[in-house]
Amino acid sequence: MKEITRTPIVILNFKTYLESTGEKALNLAKISQEVAEETGVNIAVAPQHADLLRISGQMSIPVLAQHVDAVDAGGHTGSVLLESVKEAGASGTLINHSEKRMKLADIQQVVKKATEQEMISVLCTNNIETSAAAATLQPTFVAIEPPELIGSGIPVSKAEPEIVEGTVDIMHQINPDVKVLCGAGISTGEDMKAALDLGSEGVLLASGIVLAEDPKKALLDLVSKI
Ligand code: G3P
Numbered sequence: 001m002k003e004i005t006r007t008p009i010v011i012l013n014f015k016t017y018l019e020s021t022g023e024k025a026l027n028l029a030k031i032s033q034e035v036a037e038e039t040g041v042n043i044a045v046a047p048q049h050a051d052l053l054r055i056s057g058q059m060s061i062p063v064l065a066q067h068v069d070a071v072d073a074g075g076h077t078g079s080v081l082l083e084s085v086k087e088a089g090a091s092g093t094l095i096n097h098s099e100k101r102m103k104l105a106d107i108q109q110v111v112k113k114a115t116e117q118e119m120i121s122v123l124c125t126n127n128i129e130t131s132a133a134a135a136t137l138q139p140t141f142v143a144i145e146p147p148e149l150i151g152s153g154i155p156v157s158k159a160e161p162e163i164v165e166g167t168v169d170i171m172h173q174i175n176p177d178v179k180v181l182c183g184a185g186i187s188t189g190e191d192m193k194a195a196l197d198l199g200s201e202g203v204l205l206a207s208g209i210v211l212a213e214d215p216k217k218a219l220l221d222l223v224s225k226i
Contacts, residue, residue, distance in 0.1 A: 003042075004042075004044070004062045004091050004092070004120060005120060005140055005141075005179070006042040007042065007179060007201035007202050008041065008042070008192075008196055008201055008202045008226055009041075009042045009043075009044065009141075009181070009201065009202035009203075010041060010042070010043045010044070010192075010202060010203055010205070010219075010222065010223060011043075011044045011045075011046060011064065011094075011122065011143075011181065011183075011202065011203070011204045011205075012028075012032055012043065012044070012045050012046065012205060012206070012209055012210070012219075013046045013066065013094065013097075013183075013204060013205065013206040014028065014045065014046055014047045014048060014051070014066075014206070014210060015066070015099070015206050015210070016048060017206075017207075017210050017211065019210050019211060020047065020210045021048065021051065022050075022051065022054075025047045025048070025051040025054070025055060026051070026054055026055055026058065028045070028209075028210065028215060029045045029047065029055045029058075029059055029061070029063070030058070030059075031215050031216045031219065032045050032061060032219065033059055033060065033061045034216065035216060035219045035220055035223065036061050038220075039220070039223050039226075041223040041226055042061075042062075042202075043061055043219070043223075044061060044062035044063070044064055044091075045059070045061065045062075045063055045064070046063075046064040046065065046066050046094055047063065047066075048066065049065060049066070049080055049085065049088070052065060052085060052088035052089055052090055053088040053089055055089075056088060056089020056090065057089060062091045062092070062120070063089055063090055063091060064090055064091060064092045064093055064094060064120065064122065065080070065085040065090045065092070065093040065094065066093070066094050066097065066100070067080060067093065067094060067095070067097065067100045068080045068081070068082045068085055068093045068095075068110055068114075069081070069106075069110075070102070070103075070105070070106035070107075070109040070110050082110065082113050082114060082117060082119070083117070086117060086119060090119070091119060091120055092114060092119040092120025092121060092122065092140065093110070093114060093119065093120070093121065093122070094122045094124060094143075094204075095107055095110050095111060095114075095121055095122060095123045095124065095139065096123055096124045096125070097124045097145075098124060098126060098145055098147040098150060099150075104133070107123065107134075107137065108137050111123060111137045111138065111139045112137075114139075114140075115138070120140045120141070121139040121140050121141070122139065122140065122141045122143050122181070122204070123137065123139035123141065123142050123143065124142075124143045124145055124183075124204075125142055125143070125144050125145070125167070126144070126145065126146060126147055127144075127146070127163060128144075128163060128166040128167055128170055131144055131166075131167040131170055131171065131180075132170045132174060134178075135170065135171050135174035135175040135178055136174065136175070138175060138177070138178065139178060140178070140179065141178065141179045141180070141181050141201075141202075142167065142171060142178055142179075142180055142181070143180075143181040143182065143183055143204045144156070144163060144164060144167040144180065144181070144182050144183070144200075145182070145183040145184045145204065146159075146160055146163060146184050147184070149184035149185045150183075150184045150185070150206075151185075151206070151207050152184070152185045153185055153187060153207070153208070154185040155184070155185040155186050155187065155188075155191035155194065155195075156182050156183065156184040156185055156186065156195075157182060157186065157191050157192075157194035157195040157197075157198060157200075158191065158194055159185065161194070161198050164180075164182045164195065164198040164199070164200055165198050165199060167180050167182070167200075168180045168198065168199035168200060169199075179201045179202075180199065180200045180201060181200055181201060181202045181203060181204050182195050182198070182200045182203060182204070183203055183204030183205055185208075186203045186204075186205040186208060186222075187205065187207075187208025187209070187212075187218065187222070188208070188221055188222065189221045189222055189223065189224040189225040189226075190225065191203075191208075191222075192222050192223065192225060192226065193225040193226070196226070203222075205222075208222070209222065
């Protein structure tokens with residue numbers, strides 16, 4: 001678990017872009033692994049569930065699910081069981097992403113189960129208050145992402161630095177073991193450096209890399225100032 005959670009960390013969320021689906025997801029994961037190997041930066045990828053096994057079977061970098069449901073084994077048609085993504089090679093999962101919001105009780109159940117299964121939990125929050133609540137659930141990471149900046153190309157580390165600093169501060173007060181990441185609009189090495197300078201230990205990003213003309217060039221720039 002230690003190596004997988006090494007910081008600074010970059011978590012590349014593939015979302016459901018066609019550019020990061022199926023064979024293209026595998027190609028993007030291979031690019032991510034090349035950059036991780038060339039630079040020594042810890043880079044994890046979060047593909048769609050259907051692409052987890054395709055990718056995890058060929059990668060040494062951490063592969064995360066984008067979501068799992070708060071269900072145990074049994075009759076839950078259409079749900080995503082934590083054990084299934086673990087068997088598909090995932091080392092952990094995003095939880096409560098702004099594009100897949102969950103109820104508090106379900107968040108707590110998934111974080112607890114991920115910990116019991118020795119999997120990484122990246123709990124997504126939208127402001128300092130929800131980050132404070134997240135701290136008490138003891139995830140591996142809290143990822144602060146103001147929804148209004150997601151996909152905007154306007155980096156949170158520049159547009160709302162106080163929300164990153166405030167989350168780092170509240171995490172140090174409530175649960176210093178929880179590492180803080182930030183996301184939304186992050187795309188360049190400047191953005192990543194600003195995020196680290198604000199006290200976060202890494203970034204969660206998507207469009208700046210997935211939709212880039214040259215994803216490898218974009219990823220190399222992203223980690224160039226670490
Ligand atoms: O999970 C990270 C994502 O929500 C950020 O999106 O496109 O602004 O990097 P993007």
